[in-house]
Amino acid sequence: MLVQDNSFLLKSLISQLSDVDARSPASLTGNVGDNFLGLRALRELKMITGEFKYGKITDPLGFLLTSAVHILLNKTRRDVLQFHLIRVTNR
Numbered sequence: 001m002l003v004q005d006n007s008f009l010l011k012s013l014i015s016q017l018s019d020v021d022a023r024s025p026a027s028l029t030g031n032v033g034d035n036f037l038g039l040r041a042l043r044e045l046k047m048i049t050g051e052f053k054y055g056k057i058t059d060p061l062g063f064l065l066t067s068a069v070h071i072l073l074n075k076t077r078r079d080v081l082q083f084h085l086i087r088v089t090n091r
Helices: 003-016 032-044 075-089
Strands: 048-059 062-073
Touching: 003 032, 032 048, 032 062
Parallel strands: none
Antiparallel strands: 048 062
16 A cells, blocks of 8 residues: 555544544544554554454555554544644645
8 A cells, every 4th residue: 555545544444433432443534444454553553442353364564454442532642643644635
């Protein structure tokens, strides 16, 4: 996935998540597979919390998510990442 595509995906997921109301992947718009990749990236950046399960299949970045529930956004980390994502997409 290209850097710019990835930043759009992360921005889309961030805009759909809340630090108050937990979400699940089924309630998110977009391609389910891409959303799982984005959620994995947000979790690695410590931007979200929830219950995550990984499968046995890997890609170059590690194990792929198979499920996620009770996803909450870490508001402090969100504000920092959004600043950086805006810089990347405006180049």
